[in-house]
Amino acid sequence: MGFGIFGDKNKTFKPQKTYEKGTKRHELHKMAKATLGSGDLMQAVVLPSGEDLNEWLAVNTVDFFNTTNLLYGSITEFCTNQNCPIMSAGPEFEYLWMDGINIKKPVKCTAPEYVDFLMSWIEKLVNDELLFPGSPNTPFPSNFKTEVKNIFKRLFRVYAHIYHSHFSQIQKLGEEAHLNTAFKHFSLFVIEFELVGKKELEPMRDVIMNLTGVHGEKYFAKKK
Numbered sequence: 022m023g024f025g026i027f028g029d030k031n032k033t034f035k036p037q038k039t040y041e042k043g044t045k046r047h048e049l050h051k052m053a054k055a056t057l058g059s060g061d062l063m064q065a066v067v068l069p070s071g072e073d074l075n076e077w078l079a080v081n082t083v084d085f086f087n088t089t090n091l092l093y094g095s096i097t098e099f100c101t102n103q104n105c106p107i108m109s110a111g112p113e114f115e116y117l118w119m120d121g122i123n124i125k126k127p128v129k130c131t132a133p134e135y136v137d138f139l140m141s142w143i144e145k146l147v148n149d150e151l152l153f154p155g156s157p158n159t160p161f162p163s164n165f166k167t168e169v170k171n172i173f174k175r176l177f178r179v180y181a182h183i184y185h186s187h188f189s190q191i192q193k194l195g196e197e198a199h200l201n202t203a204f205k206h207f208s209l210f211v212i213e214f215e216l217v218g219k220k221e222l223e224p225m226r227d228v229i230m231n232l233t234g235v236h237g238e239k240y241f242a243k244k245k
Contacts, residue, residue, distance in 0.1 A: 066210040075161040105132035110181035110224035173216040205232040212240045
């Protein structure tokens with residue numbers, strides 16, 4: 022698919038999730054992209070006036086899934102079972118996989134296996150109309166934000182792995198600025214809606230602080 026974040030080297034890791042034209046979510050998606058295009062990333066994450074929070078979370082969850090999907094797709098030739106035998110963000114942080122359905126206990130896996138599990142899991146969630154209702158008249162379930170937090174927590178791990186294990190390769194591809202912009206946008210959204218805990222963000226604390234400035238400083242300074 023020609024989304025072009027990383028030019029000819031880019032490939033989509035999983036199919037892109039799209040919106041039906043004319044729907045509220047499609048309009049919110051266009052609104053988010055327009056604000057993002059202005060270059061003001063902080064303004065791009067703020068809930069638009071008069072809009073429903075759950076709808077905004079739903080749209081952005083899908084958009085960040087698509088973006089992270091593309092980012093990881095650009096480095097799959099480097100992120101192999103041989104090169105990345107564990108899913109990690111440096112030597113102190115290893116991530117185990119569990120979905121509670123097919124895999125009920127945390128298991129060790131390679132980074133490519135973890136990301137494949139993760140993207141397939143998110144794809145299933147965002148296509149589940151009980152969780153992400155397609156009709157504007159259907160309410161979001163009570164556990165919606167909890168599930169969104171789980172998605173963002175795990176998407177963060179993909180960024181953390183890319184930075185810790187593949188940053189030199191990203192630099193050689195000439196895509197450092199694209200990665201930093203994507204992660205800054207992701208981090209500002211996480212901070213704005215408190216989607217990922219500080220402890221989970223620790224592997225990327227310095228990068229987040231550098232990219233988000235005062236917003237990151239305030240978030241990490243919170244007691245919780």
